Amino acid sequence: MEASQGHPEVRDALRSLHTWLGHQLDSSSGLLREKVVHAADGRRVTTLDHSIPSEPVADLEMIQRRAQWKGDALRFALERRSSGGEGAELKATEEKLRTVLGSLPECYPWMLDGPMPLPADGPVEIAADAYDALARVAELAHELEIQSAGLAPASDLLYLMAEAQSGVLVAVRNLGLRGDSDQRDLFAWLKDQTTRHRVYVDRHMRLDNPADPTKAKDLLKRINEGREEFSKRITARKERGTLLNKLRYHTSRSQDGGLLDADRESITSALEQWSSLGFATRDRTLVELAQELAGNHADDKELLAILNPFLEGQVPKAVKSGVPDSPALPERDMQAESRDLLADVSVAGMYQEGEEVDFDALEKSLCPKVLIQVAVKDLKDADAIRTVVSGLDAELILLGVRLEPDAYSALKQVCTERELLFVRLPDGYSCDQVAKQVLRQVGWRLRKDSVES
Structure with missing residues (x-):
């Protein structure tokens, strides 16, 4: 470390050693932060596991940027090899890649500087495509996370994410690497979401159920095609929640006495919005609220006319009367x-x-x-x-x-x-x-x- 001061070639050599050791020791980004690296035992690890990093949960935006850089860098490395590394355009592209790399922490340019030779074109191209899919799904998840403000991600988005991260793991292992930090980070984010929102994803979450990285281009297409649908679903869920909360508010108010004209107008407006947005009139939560409103105001013909389309085939919940006509058994809860x-x-x-x-x-x-x-x-x-x-x-x-x-x-x-x-x-x-x-x-x-x- 002392010899690297003022000697760029020594720093470059140390960087290459750092990269190589990181991959050999399962790409652990923290291994070389100490000046002394202690020897492990001589056993070779033959199985991989998806390690989940401690808090904070992975940064989707950084995962997207690093994965996209890796895909671009792999394609550049192929082009540089095929052309012999000459040409002003190639040099300009490499300079741009290295400039961007400076803003990407924990991103190692093994495909540009690594000690091992670049593998055959086919596996490298597949890995680049796999990184593209991982970058895009991380970007989309980040966009939807901001839009949803805490709602659970759509289950089919989580399936796409599982396929993308598994594809990258398979692709980099086919290049002779142990793993990839962005794949592990995305898996950690995915695992956190499935645990937090209790969504079960049954594909590509285990090492014995890997995705096929040769289908990464098709996966990228499916991710892009799903973007608008995912966004629409989030908007619909937020609108549905807003309308149901408005009806819950009026239901709680209606228990205390008669409805005001303003209440009736607000209920009418909420139900009209519900229908115009295409939500199901047989939505169970809505039907239950309509039943309770109708039960609390069985004599309000104007209100019943408003609620009728949502009550068809349903019996309004019993009105809570003051004195029953005859003794009755308590209702079963x-x-x-x-x-x-x-x-x-x-x-x-x-x-x-x-x-x-x-x-x-x-x-x-x-x-x-x-x-x-x-x-x-x-x-x-x-x-x-x-x-x-x-x-x-x-x-x-x-x-x-x-x-x-x-x-x-x-x-x-x-x-x-x-x-x-x-x-x-x-x-x-x-x-x-x-x-x-x-x-x-x-x-x-x-x-x-x-x-x-």
Whole structure:
């Protein structure tokens, strides 16, 4: 280190050594921060694992910039090799790459300065494409994270991200490297999101289920094609939440007495917006709020006319009258009963990918130990269902989708083998319906297990 002072060639040599050692020792960015590197034992590590860095969670914007630089640098290295490294244009490109590199911490230019020769063109081109896909999905996730202000990412975006990071890992290993820091950082961000929002991603999250990096260009196309749809979904979810909160506000006010004209106008406006935005009139949360409003104001014909399109086929919740005409049994509180039974139970909720399910409300109402979200892409794929259910860390499965016969048989078989409970939800994921079906289908089993434990 002392000899490198004032000697650029020594610094360059140390940089190359740093890069080479980093890759040999699993690319750990902190290994050479000390002046003494202690020898490890002589065993060669033959398995890789996705290590999750400590807080703070990975910086998506920096991942995008570094991954894009690596893809560009790989293509430049190929061009430099094929042309013999001569030409003013090549030199200008290299200077630009090195200038950008100065603003990218923990980014090692092994393809430009590394001690090992550049591998064959094919694997290098595949790796460059894989970095492009990883950079784009990180960029898109960063954009949507800002737009959503904390909402859970779309499950299909997480699947694209899983495929991108796994593709990079496979691609760099095919180049003779141990791994890539940006792949690990993106995996850490992905793992944090799936854990925080309890979304189960069943593909490309394990080393024994790698993605195919030769399909990186197709993956990049799918990421770009999904951008607008992802953004629309976030906007729709935020608008849906705003309208439901407005109706909740008026529902709570309506319990204290009659509605004012301003309340009625606000409810009308919210429901008109709901319809104009194309939201389902059979949305369970909306129907429950409409039922409660109608039940609290059964004599308000004007309000009932407004609510009628959202009440069709539904019975308004009973009005809380002062004195009943005759003695009545207390109403059964199924949500409270379910809460007692699910307090120590890990639950997985399976739903059709793209469907809006209010898992936050469900978790608050039923309070299970854990609630994992599992998006189902193909209702016919028995093998996929078998793989997903086999990997779930859950004791009870809520089945909110109508699986095809083979897929349903696969689910039942795995549940039997693993001694998992499952509950069919014919009427969807409303809190009342879930509580009702849990009590009806597996309540006795949960009570029995609770007593035995």
